[in-house]
Amino acid sequence: MADKTLTLKNNGNGKSTELRLISGTEGPDVMDISSLYREMGIFTYDPVFVATASCHSSITYIDGDEGILRYRGYPIEQLARSSNFLEVAYLLLYGELPSESQFNEFQEIIRYHTMIKETLKSFFDGFHYDAHPMGIMVGVVGSLSAFYHDSLDIHNPRHREISAHRMIAKMPTIAAASYKHNIGEPFMYPRNDLDYCGNFLHMMFATPCEDYEPDPIAVKAMNLLFILHADHEQNASNSTVRLSGSSQANPFACIAAGIASLWGPAHGGANEAVLNMLQEIGDVSQIDKYIAKAKDKDDSFRLMGFGHRVYKNFDPRATIIREVCHEVLEKLADSNNPMFELARRLEEVALEDDYFVERKLYPNVDFYSGIIYRALGIRNNMFTVMFAIARTVGWVAHWMEMMSDPEQRIGRPRQIYTGAGERDYVPFSKR
Numbered sequence: 001m002a003d004k005t006l007t008l009k010n011n012g013n014g015k016s017t018e019l020r021l022i023s024g025t026e027g028p029d030v031m032d033i034s035s036l037y038r039e040m041g042i043f044t045y046d047p048v049f050v051a052t053a054s055c056h057s058s059i060t061y062i063d064g065d066e067g068i069l070r071y072r073g074y075p076i077e078q079l080a081r082s083s084n085f086l087e088v089a090y091l092l093l094y095g096e097l098p099s100e101s102q103f104n105e106f107q108e109i110i111r112y113h114t115m116i117k118e119t120l121k122s123f124f125d126g127f128h129y130d131a132h133p134m135g136i137m138v139g140v141v142g143s144l145s146a147f148y149h150d151s152l153d154i155h156n157p158r159h160r161e162i163s164a165h166r167m168i169a170k171m172p173t174i175a176a177a178s179y180k181h182n183i184g185e186p187f188m189y190p191r192n193d194l195d196y197c198g199n200f201l202h203m204m205f206a207t208p209c210e211d212y213e214p215d216p217i218a219v220k221a222m223n224l225l226f227i228l229h230a231d232h233e234q235n236a237s238n239s240t241v242r243l244s245g246s247s248q249a250n251p252f253a254c255i256a257a258g259i260a261s262l263w264g265p266a267h268g269g270a271n272e273a274v275l276n277m278l279q280e281i282g283d284v285s286q287i288d289k290y291i292a293k294a295k296d297k298d299d300s301f302r303l304m305g306f307g308h309r310v311y312k313n314f315d316p317r318a319t320i321i322r323e324v325c326h327e328v329l330e331k332l333a334d335s336n337n338p339m340f341e342l343a344r345r346l347e348e349v350a351l352e353d354d355y356f357v358e359r360k361l362y363p364n365v366d367f368y369s370g371i372i373y374r375a376l377g378i379r380n381n382m383f384t385v386m387f388a389i390a391r392t393v394g395w396v397a398h399w400m401e402m403m404s405d406p407e408q409r410i411g412r413p414r415q416i417y418t419g420a421g422e423r424d425y426v427p428f429s430k431r
Helices: 036-040 076-082 085-094 100-112 118-126 133-147 157-183 196-205 216-228 236-246 251-262 270-281 284-295 316-332 338-352 354-358 365-375 380-403
Strands: 004-009 016-022 060-063 068-071
Touching: 016 036, 068 076, 068 085, 068 316, 076 216, 076 316, 085 100, 085 196, 085 216, 085 380, 100 157, 118 133, 118 157, 133 157, 133 251, 133 380, 157 196, 157 251, 157 380, 196 216, 216 316, 216 365, 216 380, 236 251, 236 380, 251 380, 270 284, 270 338, 270 365, 270 380, 284 338, 316 338, 316 365, 338 354, 338 365, 365 380
Parallel strands: none
Antiparallel strands: 004 016, 060 068
């Protein structure tokens, strides 16, 4: 297909230029403005980059209007139904689903890297006992370059691959250790006879005092949650990883930056906010009152876990997870627990309310994921850590893609300067 162009003319000085329109596999055309400053002397202005494509990527496609999410072309519904998290990880890293032998080899590689250095374990002792697990994660992951500096040549594709494997393998170990430190229990070593999700649950909940076997329902739920959270196009944390990587920072520093971005309540902390909201509502009898508060534009209360920045009709991940959520609640949670009953009733009321239906404020993945994590016995302050384990796959996939991009240069956004004009320095005696 021939290139399409768009002519831009500055009516102020009469200058004009031809801008190339680029078409991807799917989605809207993108206007190439890379020559705009050079030829026209102007920048573009797009606050928080809502209409700006920052890169080429072949990893994830989202159509928010149609509720579509695909990894490497595969619909999320098919992967959630038929795949497992490590197979999805392979797909995101390498672009294709693995053969059986490729998957077995990949699984063994990840198992080989699950342990962390014994000296790294002492690093956790430097954190206060009640430090937030995400704060621990940022520090520990950022320190990994000091422990695994044998493969830090970012220009070497094999080194990049080894670092990616290490991050995917060690993140559950670091996350579980952060949790154990937080609650004052001894760390548990990985068990390589368990699968990825079962091993993580073992490290979270086992103790040296007694055996622990992960519940198959819990493993299934965790596997699904990790698949659904593995990647989500150029979101805040992915963009943070890419921008950090563009300076040629080591991969562990880039992932630590991604964790810090994810920690924000507007990004990865949304499912924790859902549980906090449910605790504020408190009881089924208060739902109507809080629904009214949510509709009142002058009231600060917001119904968390409904609506999405990208998905305008429905979040396909929420549709998938809803069924598993109810299965988990029935099998693992106390059926008389008022928190779970409150969540179910709030969902029903909101889905039947014209105010929320007209505004397309449907439950999103965060509404359900927090409820499942609570049913699995995971504390609220670990919810975002769960997100980080899953999203590590997306982060390293985007970092590897970026590092192999021939157009890659250090990221350098511009600005509209609104400060003071030029002025002269005035000494103290004349101020």
